[in-house]
Amino acid sequence: MLNFDLAYARGEFRLDASAQIAGGVTGICGPSGSGKSTLLLLIAGLLKPQGGSLHFGDEMLVDRARRMFVPAWRRHFGLVFQDGQLFPHMSVRDNLLYGHARLAAEGRLFPLDTVLQLLEIGHLLDRRPAMLSGGERQRVALGRALLYSPRLLLLDEPLSSLDDRLKQQILPFLRRVKDETRIPMLYVTHARPEVDFLADRVLLMDRGRLAPESRASNTAHA
Numbered sequence: 089m090l091n092f093d094l095a096y097a098r099g100e101f102r103l104d105a106s107a108q109i110a111g112g113v114t115g116i117c118g119p120s121g122s123g124k125s126t127l128l129l130l131i132a133g134l135l136k137p138q139g140g141s142l143h144f145g146d147e148m149l150v151d152r153a154r155r156m157f158v159p160a161w162r163r164h165f166g167l168v169f170q171d172g173q174l175f176p177h178m179s180v181r182d183n184l185l186y187g188h189a190r191l192a193a194e195g196r197l198f199p200l201d202t203v204l205q206l207l208e209i210g211h212l213l214d215r216r217p218a219m220l221s222g223g224e225r226q227r228v229a230l231g232r233a234l235l236y237s238p239r240l241l242l243l244d245e246p247l248s249s250l251d252d253r254l255k256q257q258i259l260p261f262l263r264r265v266k267d268e269t270r271i272p273m274l275y276v277t278h279a280r281p282e283v284d285f286l287a288d289r290v291l292l293m294d295r296g297r298l299a300p301e302s303r304a305s306n307t308a309h310a
């Protein structure tokens with residue numbers, strides 16, 4: 089599904105990461121500052137690598153040797169970051185429909201009602217993001233990413249700012265998204281239980297390098 093070999097340097101930090109990743113949910117774990125968020129930004133097209141290549145299926149998105157770089161908006165990937173990053177001046181409805189409304193009807197994976205039901209956010213449509221709880225904001229951010237009908241979901245610690253009760257509320261939603269939509273996901277987290285619950289495999293990031301995790305326990309989740 090995703091195949092990359094990316095080199096990126098910023099100050100002292102060096103990322104030199106390669107992997108071939110199949111569909112399903114791939115957890116990415118590793119110490120703080122090891123480069124997990126940087127890797128997601130490189131895959132999203134929000135950072136440009138200094139070297140290497142990136143393929144999504146047969147499609148070449150980056151090939152620095154040929155000076156090729158497909159910009160983020162043309163990759164059609166969905167992103168959910170820690171703080172949700174909703175548009176503060178727009179209602180929940182307008183946030184949710186922001187990407188969706190621009191898609192051709194045949195490109196939409198699911199209608200608004202399906203996502204509202206899946207994430208239980210139908211009662212929030214007329215509110216602004218400031219009027220939402222953290223868990224509601226996370227669900228709206230996820231809803232917006234889903235309604236964009238992405239080819240890949242990039243999730244960067246999407247639950248890390250939430251309390252346990254909210255995590256327990258949202259994790260099953262994510263599993264339903266995985267089971268019902270089959271959209272591949274890269275899921276960055278420090279929280280082992282989230283990975284154990286969701287991921288089909290785990291990659292470990294350490295000082296800018298990626299390696300498959302060898303823990304046998306993960307096969308139980310494949």
Ligand SMILES: Nc1ncnc2c1ncn2[C@@H]1O[C@H](COP(=O)(O)OP(=O)(O)OP(=O)(O)O)[C@@H](O)[C@H]1O
Binds near residue numbers: 119
């Ligand atoms: N905007 C930035 N400008 C300069 N350096 C940065 C910036 N963002 C991150 N870094 C540095 O890049 C390196 C990788 O950071 P990154 O955020 O990718 O790590 P991470 O594994 O996601 O960490 P965490 O688990 O703490 O979120 C770190 O050394 C960090 O200090």
